[in-house]
Amino acid sequence: MNAPAPQGIGLQVRDLCKSYNGHAVLNHLTFDVPAGEIFVLMGPSGSGKTVLLKHLIGLESPDAGEILVAGQPVSDPGVMTRYRVAMVFQSGALLNSLTVGENVGLYLSEHRLKPPADIARVVAEKLELLGLKGTTDKTPAELSGGMKKRVAIARALVVEPQLIFYDEPTSELDPLIAVTIGREILNLNRRLQVTSIVVTHDRDLAFGIADRVALLHEGEILALGSPDDVQANPNPLVQRFLKADFRFTPEPALP
Amino acid sequence: MFQDIGEILLLLGRTLRALPHTLRQQRKVCDQLFEIGNASLLMACVLSLFIGGVLALQTGPTLAERGLQSFIGQLVGLAVCRELAPVMMAVLIAGRIGSAMAAEIGSMRVYQEIDALRTMNINPVHYLVLPRLIAISIGLPVLVLFAILVGWMGGAIVSCFNEAIAVSFESYFNSLRQGIEPLDVVNGLLKSFAFAVVIGVVSCHQGLSTIGGPRGIGRSVTKAVVNSIVLILLLDYFLTRILMHLHT
Numbered sequence: 001m002n003a004p005a006p007q008g009i010g011l012q013v014r015d016l017c018k019s020y021n022g023h024a025v026l027n028h029l030t031f032d033v034p035a036g037e038i039f040v041l042m043g044p045s046g047s048g049k050t051v052l053l054k055h056l057i058g059l060e061s062p063d064a065g066e067i068l069v070a071g072q073p074v075s076d077p078g079v080m081t082r083y084r085v086a087m088v089f090q091s092g093a094l095l096n097s098l099t100v101g102e103n104v105g106l107y108l109s110e111h112r113l114k115p116p117a118d119i120a121r122v123v124a125e126k127l128e129l130l131g132l133k134g135t136t137d138k139t140p141a142e143l144s145g146g147m148k149k150r151v152a153i154a155r156a157l158v159v160e161p162q163l164i165f166y167d168e169p170t171s172e173l174d175p176l177i178a179v180t181i182g183r184e185i186l187n188l189n190r191r192l193q194v195t196s197i198v199v200t201h202d203r204d205l206a207f208g209i210a211d212r213v214a215l216l217h218e219g220e221i222l223a224l225g226s227p228d229d230v231q232a233n234p235n236p237l238v239q240r241f242l243k244a245d246f247r248f249t250p251e252p253a254l255p
Numbered sequence: 256m257f258q259d260i261g262e263i264l265l266l267l268g269r270t271l272r273a274l275p276h277t278l279r280q281q282r283k284v285c286d287q288l289f290e291i292g293n294a295s296l297l298m299a300c301v302l303s304l305f306i307g308g309v310l311a312l313q314t315g316p317t318l319a320e321r322g323l324q325s326f327i328g329q330l331v332g333l334a335v336c337r338e339l340a341p342v343m344m345a346v347l348i349a350g351r352i353g354s355a356m357a358a359e360i361g362s363m364r365v366y367q368e369i370d371a372l373r374t375m376n377i378n379p380v381h382y383l384v385l386p387r388l389i390a391i392s393i394g395l396p397v398l399v400l401f402a403i404l405v406g407w408m409g410g411a412i413v414s415c416f417n418e419a420i421a422v423s424f425e426s427y428f429n430s431l432r433q434g435i436e437p438l439d440v441v442n443g444l445l446k447s448f449a450f451a452v453v454i455g456v457v458s459c460h461q462g463l464s465t466i467g468g469p470r471g472i473g474r475s476v477t478k479a480v481v482n483s484i485v486l487i488l489l490l491d492y493f494l495t496r497i498l499m500h501l502h503t
Contacts, residue, residue: 093371107375
């Protein structure tokens with residue numbers, strides 16, 4: 001657990017399509033995420049980000065197109081056993097019937113990868129890393145939203161992932177914890193070259209950590225490139241999303 | 256409906272294929288067994304006591320009018336162990352444990368806990384369905400055994416203290432001993448095992464196919480209980496025919 005074991009694996013998406021009740025949610029998406037990159041998917045609500053994420057992790061099947069993890073189709077059941085892939089869900093998705101410690105150590109205990117004493121040590125280590133020392137015996141119901149999210153990240157880290165997906169990792173968090181989590185994503189990537197795919201609305205997080213950003217709109221990629229390239233993209237839809245703010249704009253006065 | 260039946264059979268097949276993993280899930284099996292016993296034993300005893308009592312109360316006076324009250328032990332004994340205890344306990348467990356299974360698995364599905372298991376390469380059938388199905392398949396027959404004994408006792412109490420029947424404990428249990436064979440009890444236990452498999456697999460299937468938030472969970476729970484009870488009653492008829500045929 002202490003050695004920098006994981007090396008990232010790449011992901012390719014080829015002409016991915018998905019419709020629900022005749023409505024196209026993902027429309028011929030094609031992009032590559034090289035090994036070790038932090039790739040951020042941004043976009044307004046309903047643009048298909050979470051649906052895309054579910055396809056990338058193999059929880060949903062596309063109508064057309066393919067997703068390759070380290071060159072192999074994600075639909076191949078062997079992919080998830082050959083490579084270590086983890087996901088941090090927006091809600092945390094912690095198992096409410098288990099304690100925090102049991103949640104974090106679940107992957108190790110279910111697959112019997114370590115003896116119980118070692119699992120306890122690893123769990124304590126990961127919880128401490130995320131500032132959750134002393135929460136091992138608590139239940140998820142006793143935690144705040146931010147703590148649940150950090151436990152979910154700790155649970156993902158225990159897998160020692162080569163590819164990690166984050167679904168809105170900073171939603172419902174105060175700015176300080178959001179920055180901590182952003183830093184943790186960055187640290188993990190820089191330390192272990194873990195490939196990270198982050199879905200977020202949070203522009204600060206996206207442009208703070210991304211190697212590349214893709215902006216999704218109605219199931220299509222509007223802009224894809226480095227944070228600077230995307231920010232300089234002249235497409236009005238891109239600029240509207242990037243520059244939206246709370247300032248009051250008065251209606252023009254009636255003549 | 257046919258899709259549901261197909262999915263239920265598929266889930267049963269997957270769970271049976273997962274049986275070699277039972278030892279790895281033994282802690283969860285024990286937890287579920289405790290849950291079944293803790294939630295249902297007292298209620299099962301009270302229910303069976305009154306079932307036996309009511310059966311004696313309804314049939315005893317008629318038998319006594321015809322001078323046949325000495326057969327009351329046999330009548331109550333057979334009805335309780337072959338039919339009433341297995342069916343009533345199965346209905347009770349469908350309501351208490353089947354609904355809890357559908358609700359728990361359903362909420363895990365809605366709140367993405369099952370997706371989280373899949374991303375950790377943990378098979379939800381091994382982790383969630385297998386321990387529940389094994390626990391209910393052990394727990395329900397044990398509960399039925401208790402229910403049979405308590406039901407017989409309920410019949411004995413009413414037969415002894417009701418003036419219209421007035422049969423002594425000794426005479427009641429003599430009749431019961433003469434009329435009941437161990438095979439009758441085994442029949443009841445076999446039925447209860449089949450009912451347990453139905454409740455377990457139907458409830459887990461409903462939980463796993465839950466969609467649409469808290470309302471969806473409510474719908475799954477209702478469907479799990481109703482479908483289980485309907486299937487129990489249908490299966491009861493066919494199992495009774497088969498077991499009677501094997502008896503003769």
